[in-house]
Amino acid sequence: MKTIINFLFFIGISAVYAQNSLSGKITDTNNQPLLGVEIYSDQLHKGTITNEDGTYNLQNIPNGKVTFNFSFLGFKTIAKEFIFNNKNISFDVQLEESVFKIDEVIISTPFNKLQSENVMKVERLSARAIQKTGATTLSEGITNIAGVSQVSTGTSIGKPVIRGLSGNRVLVYTQGIRLENQQFGGEHGLGINDAGVAGVEVIKGPASLLYGSDALGGVLYIQPEKFVPENTTKLNVSQRYFSNTLGTNTSLGFKSSLKNWQFLARGTYAQHADYKTPDYRVTNTRFNEKDLKLGIGFHEKNFSSELRYNFNNSKLGLTEGIGEQTKETHLETPYQDIDNHIISLHNHVFFKNSKLDIDLGYTINNRQEFEEHHDHAEGETEEEHEEHEEAEAALDMKLKTFSYNTKYHLPKFGKFEVLLGVQGLHQTNTNFGEELLIPNATVNDFGVFTTANFEWNDNTSLQAGIRYDNRGITTERHEVAHEDEIHVFEAIDKSYNSFTASFGAKTMLFNTITSRFNVASGFRAPNLAELTSNGVHHGTNRFEVGNNNLVNEKNLQFDLSLDYNSEHFELFANGFYNKLNDYIYLSPTGEVEDSAPVYTYLQENAKLYGGEFGFHLHPHPLDWLHLESSFEMVIGKQDNGNYLPLIPANTLKNTLRTEFSNEKWLPNGYASVSLHSYFKQDNISEFETATPAYNLVNLGVGGDILISKYTFTTSLTVNNLFDKKYINHLSRLKPDNIFNPGRNIVLGINFTI
Known part of the structure; x- marks a missing residue:
């Protein structure tokens, strides 16, 4: 380095x-x-x-x-x-x-083109659009993108799901580097606060060519907020209130730019009580979060650089069912205390006709879990016992990751653009607590790739690439005593290799329909939990046994996208077929250990298929009126006939939205009502139960209020207007028959001086 x-x-x-x-x-x-x-x-x-x-x-x-x-x-x-x-x-x-959506420049793809010019279709949601949804977390906010959902535990913990794939199959990028914070766990959220985020881009499908292992199912690319224009200084304050959790989210940001230097700093604090269903509060789903983001940019001569740092501390309650009904925010055991440190350094070196990008990242994830201990040590008083409980974490893991990503953009040759890249990481996991979920381990990744873009003519573009990756995993042997038994984590030394490739084409059909066809292969090396687990995972209430004979997951996905746009009407249809070889899944053995059912990891070929379809009507001369509708579906099955677990239900979303503007008192005003219909999900795995259909109605209104020379951006959102009782199929609390949140009124205000 x-x-x-x-x-x-x-x-x-x-x-x-x-x-x-x-x-x-x-x-x-x-x-x-x-x-x-x-x-x-x-x-x-x-x-x-x-x-x-x-x-x-x-x-x-x-x-x-x-x-x-x-x-x-x-x-x-x-x-x-x-x-x-x-x-x-x-x-x-x-x-x-x-008239419709603003054409955005896509950062997550190799050549950073406008979406209308891009061979690969990428969905994007701006920070302002996310806040209009009234989402409590960033993971919840992105579920408004068709084809994206989340596996959730209450309101605090959510993991993105892209077309039925989640966990280590979806790679998360933040500040331009890969996020590594124990994504394997069912009880682990993103660990990224939505304050200081400019927007989110989603690649739906294999992106291993660009990002390596773990991008088999797609990529969630979180863009940090931009620096202000040069010779400008701004102070930003935002506040949101959530009625359901009695929660608050307060953020203060400062940004300033000189001729060659840019600075930004943002601090955020969020606090929420237990979330409320129509009938009860779900005990110990409370959480609080502290977030600090810093950035320094520098540009001079033929060189520019950007250094960013993000610290996030989250304390997340882990519910054990419905208990005492309180509005307290002080966490009870069990709970998680998670620290994330993310440091990124982005460098661009400009030559006469080419460019070199060097991105370096370092992340530290410290995950602690505190549990209630019922037995006193010999001679220990009640007060000493309580202090001992608070001071020591039963689970204490520290994950450190250094990552690098170097890309050289060759001089453009005619209509050809070519990029060469080298990526990799060095990662260590160390345990300090008495409990082990995964052993001490070292992971090394190395990948090389090239991709090219060819502009056939003004309406047709082709893009193709190839990549080679190697992942090495070594672990230490551990013996852990638990309830008079010894759980053994055997040492492993494994190496996984893979070639991946992709090809895509974009062209115009009948001069009105933009068509995109992409075929891409992806791979994912088994993670540490799948290889080495030997104990109870409390968040999922399972005794999991790893399998060190697992091989790479590999997939081949076909995507077809059609978009029709006229002055007052937009229509889109996205279809996909995803063939997965050696899909890794958990299967019950029928045994019970430590009072929990035993599951082990197996592999089976599988397939997922489905798509997203919708339209946007903007009738003339009613320029203020918008009618939007989208339908999304995905079916996942193993070759043995069993359905895959955690596949979202088919969903139909309809929104009626108006836009209005009064330059004197309410510019950029809007009002909306939406109906989200979730169909019955009965295509379920052998350890799931069917989920009935339900409908949710949401309202939103807001705009910019002008007072003197200041602009106050306001929003009022009411989610689940009629306080509907329902359970989402991807809720981790579904096996305990615990409802999702009831009505939630979210009030937000944001102003800049």
Whole structure:
């Protein structure tokens, strides 16, 4: 790592100083200047906005290829690549109004193109859209993307599910690096607060070519908030209140940018009591969260860099059923105390016709679980016993991960763009508590890949790539005494290898329908829990036994996407077929150990298929009216005929939304009512039960309130308006017949000075 840092420092100080600038004027199609258009480069972490006369001016841009995005609410985004070579460039542009969704630049794909230009279809949800849903957590918020759901434990713990796949099959990226925080566990959430997040991108399908193992089912790419335009300073305050959990979420952010430096800092605190169903509160589902995000950006000469740090502490109650009904926020045992430290360093080195990206990451995840101990040590008083309980964690694991990701964008050759990449990580897991879920272990990943994009013509693009990966896993042998028995974690030394490839094509059919076809292979090496478990996992109430003979999961997925857009109507249809070889799953043995049923890990070939379909109607001349509808379905079966577990129910979502704007007192106003219909799920695995159908009605209203020179962004959301009793099929509390939350009124306010 020291060698890489020295190399970057050498490039930064030895590059020739580049006096490049980009300036121009931005107007609408009526040649009227647009005030507040954002001109931003994700490569430089730098941008500006237009003045009242629509003009802009950006200085000190490095030599080489740099892409700038021109975006403004209600208008189509433009992404333009410029080649700088010690010169000033003038660029004037007219922005066209956008009736439907704003065309976003996609960061999670290799060539960072607009979604309309991208070969792979990627869904994106902005931070503001997530907050409009009234979601308690980020994981809950992204379930509003078709094809995405979550395995949840109450309101505090949620794991993303993409087209029926979850856990280690869905890779999470945050701050541009992979998140490693014991994703194997059913009782582990994201550990990412939605404050300080700009948006979320979702790749639905194998992304192993770009991200390696664990991206077999898809990728959740969390984008951090941007720096403010240069020579700007802003202070942001936001507050949300949740009636169901009597919860609050308070966030304070500060951002400032100079000519070459950018800074940001954000602190957030959230606290929630036990969530309430229509009949009762679910005891010890309370939780609290502290979150700190810091960022420093620097750009000079032919080099830009961005350093970010995120600390998150979450204390999560683990319910053992319905008990004392209180509104307390102090946690009871059992509960988890989780610390996440995420450090990322992103570097871009610009050459004349090419670019080198070097991303480094270091994460520390410390997971502790505190349980109630009923037996006193000899000679220990009641007070000493309580202190002992509070001071020592029964489960105490520390996971440390260093990751690297280097990509070289070769000079563009005609219509070809080519990227070469090297990725990897070094990871250690260490236990400090008396309980073990997984042993002390070391994991090393290494992968090399290349991918190319070819623009056949203005309407057709092709993209293909190939990759090789190696994962090595070594563990220590452990013997753990539990209830007069010895549980043995045998040492293993395993190596897993895989080739993956992908091919995709985008073209226009009949000059009106955008069609995308993608076929990609993926793989996932078995995780430590699947290989080595030998004990009770309290969150799932199972005694799990690992299987060190497991082999790689591999899949091949076919995707077909069709999009039709006219001035007042949008229609989409996404279909997929996913063939999985050696799918790893838990199967009951019929035995009981430590008062829990014993499950072991087996492998079987399987398949998943389904899709998402929907439309968006914006009738003329009712420009303020929107009717949106989407249907999503997925079926998962093993080749032996059994259904896969934790497959979400088919869902139909209908939303009637109005948009209005009064420039004097309520710009950007909106109001919506939605009906979410969840169908009966009876395609279930052998250890699941069927889930009946139910309907939920949600309301939302909000907008910007102008007071003096300040803008207050407000939102009022009512989820589960009629206080419906229901249990989601993916709820971890379903086996105990515990309902999901009842009515929840969420009030939010956000203002910037």
